[in-house]
Amino acid sequence: MKKIGILVKAQKEATDKATELETWLKAKGIEALIKQNIPAPITSKECLVENIPKAPSDLSCIVILGGDGTFLSGIRWVQDTGVPVLGVNLGDFGFLTESSADQLFDIMEEIINDSFTTEERILLLAKVLRDGEGVACQTVLNDVVVNKEALARIVHFRTYIDDDYLTTFKADGLIVATPTGSTAYSLSAGGPVVYPSLKTIILTPICPFTLTNRPLILPDTATIKIKIDKQDSDVFLTFDGQVGLHVTYQDSIVVEKAPHTIHMIRTPGLSYYEVLKAKLRWGG
Numbered sequence: 001m002k003k004i005g006i007l008v009k010a011q012k013e014a015t016d017k018a019t020e021l022e023t024w025l026k027a028k029g030i031e032a033l034i035k036q037n038i039p040a041p042i043t044s045k046e047c048l049v050e051n052i053p054k055a056p057s058d059l060s061c062i063v064i065l066g067g068d069g070t071f072l073s074g075i076r077w078v079q080d081t082g083v084p085v086l087g088v089n090l091g092d093f094g095f096l097t098e099s100s101a102d103q104l105f106d107i108m109e110e111i112i113n114d115s116f117t118t119e120e121r122i123l124l125l126a127k128v129l130r131d132g133e134g135v136a137c138q139t140v141l142n143d144v145v146v147n148k149e150a151l152a153r154i155v156h157f158r159t160y161i162d163d164d165y166l167t168t169f170k171a172d173g174l175i176v177a178t179p180t181g182s183t184a185y186s187l188s189a190g191g192p193v194v195y196p197s198l199k200t201i202i203l204t205p206i207c208p209f210t211l212t213n214r215p216l217i218l219p220d221t222a223t224i225k226i227k228i229d230k231q232d233s234d235v236f237l238t239f240d241g242q243v244g245l246h247v248t249y250q251d252s253i254v255v256e257k258a259p260h261t262i263h264m265i266r267t268p269g270l271s272y273y274e275v276l277k278a279k280l281r282w283g284g
Helices: 010-025 068-078 100-113 272-279
Strands: 002-008 033-036 062-067 085-089 116-129 131-139 145-149 157-160 164-171 171-179 200-206 214-219 224-228 233-241 243-247 251-265
Touching: 002 010, 002 068, 010 033, 010 062, 010 100, 010 145, 062 068, 062 100, 085 100, 116 145, 116 233, 131 145, 131 233, 131 243, 145 157, 145 251, 157 171, 164 171, 164 200, 171 224
Parallel strands: 002 033, 002 062, 062 085, 085 251
Antiparallel strands: 116 131, 116 251, 145 171, 145 233, 157 164, 157 224, 171 200, 200 214, 224 251, 233 243
């Protein structure tokens, strides 16, 4: 390994750990490229956003120091480079950043010795179309959420799968999630926990008016289209909980699997089930 990227949350603990890691790597003859966390960009009309910096493709791996929010931002830097990513938790919860800070240097030894495994995770590509023209486009790791801003009102979400009409969800909102995002907002809304390397897309209504409207697991080949009724207003679309825009009945929200994936470095000796038990506080 010749060069390792380090993406850092704008926080003293994270910057101190990045400096410590850089010094450690240099002592082993490895160059470190440190980059501050990328703030969520203004939603772009184009799916290929040229003005967002992309990580150099010659990096051996990227270490993200922070919480899950930092990790989600860091994916914008990784983009389609295929560089494997290690998340180190310096936040409160850390489902994506499953490795702890005190494990960092042991894990880095494994990485340097090329004795590590990765897990492929799918991403979703979400587009907003208005009169056939692109209004917004984002790639997400966790989820796309459409919900009502005002309280005590439901929205009518006309939902199509591969152009076949499914149903009109009458609900507070609708979540389209990846297996990675199954333990995020979707889980809070009653969605299932899905093993993160599976190739599926999860559709979860938020507080549906009809109790028979349940979460639905779809193949990752499915294309989901969502439209809202003319009577519904103040509806907001959010990408990975970090950036979003208002949508109206004139818009079509189209969600499908992104053309590229990411490769997450697994913590040695830690299974996904152990992560679930620890993060969700499941008793023995």
